[in-house]
Amino acid sequence: MKILIADDHELFRDGLRHVLGQLGEQLTIVEACDYGDLFAVARSGSDFDLVLLDLTMPGAEWAEGLRQIKEILPGTPIIVLSAADDRRHVLQAVNMGASGFIPKSSPSRVMLSALRLVLSGGVYLPPALIEPQGPGGDSFNPVATEQAISFLTPRQREVLALLGQGKSNKEIARSLELAEGTVKLHVTAILKALGVNNRTRAVVAASQMGLNETEV
Known part of the structure; x- marks a missing residue:
């Protein structure tokens, strides 16, 4: 497994390497200390x-940096690590495909569980940062979301609830007890019904509609 860490604080990178070592995998860790370094390293290998x-x-700027790294490594999952837990940043990062x-x-326990979840094809978002907001907040329009969900089949609602738990x-x-190909078809239909373009955004929708608790 090959993981790219991009952080300008050496102490945090050292701590993160220690956490990653607990994944129990044979790891190759590559580091970048700024966006220029990140782009150069990413372009040097796409694996x-x-x-x-x-x-x-x-x-x-972080939004431009995230956009560029998504373009350079389009098939690679990206987890945002940030000291700023502003929910607006969470939702913007989600919209951009994080x-x-x-x-x-x-805690390292939560971080490890989140890493395993994303590596398995799932999604991790901090529950407290995707709770529904009041008028003027950054959440989905609840009425529009309820209407969209009303068109889903019972099976698709079950899939959406599990998506909302971040499951792959x-x-x-x-x-x-479904074929994985059948699940993919359901996920495609759910994304279309909700008017979103990635499963991470569907996780937010499921959480905001109270279909589940997103936990690690």
Whole structure:
């Protein structure tokens, strides 16, 4: 397994290497200390299994940095690691295709579970940061979401609830005793019904509609 860590604080990178060592995998860890370094390393090889990205690094605004790394490594899941746990950043990162958002204040146990979840094809988002907001908040329009969910079949609602727990297609297939290909078809239909373009956004929708608790 090959993981790219991008963070401008050497002490945090050292701590993260220690956490990653507990995954029990044979790891190759590559490091970058700013966005320029990150882009250069990413372009030098596309065989990364995971990118762990600190938002606030020198070299680029974070949204532009995330956009560029998504373009360079389009098939690689990216987990945002940030000391800032502003839910607006979480939702913006989700909209841009991040597969997870882990506050740096998270205990190592939570971080490990989140990493395993994303590596298995799932999604991790901190539950407290995707709860529904009041008027003027950054959440989905609840009425529109309820209407969209009303068009889903009972089986698709079950799939959405498990999506909301961050589970991968393989885990959903096992839980519901379905073929993985069938789960993929359900997920495609759910994304279309909700008007979203990735499963991470569907996780937010499921959580905000109270279909589940997103936990690790």
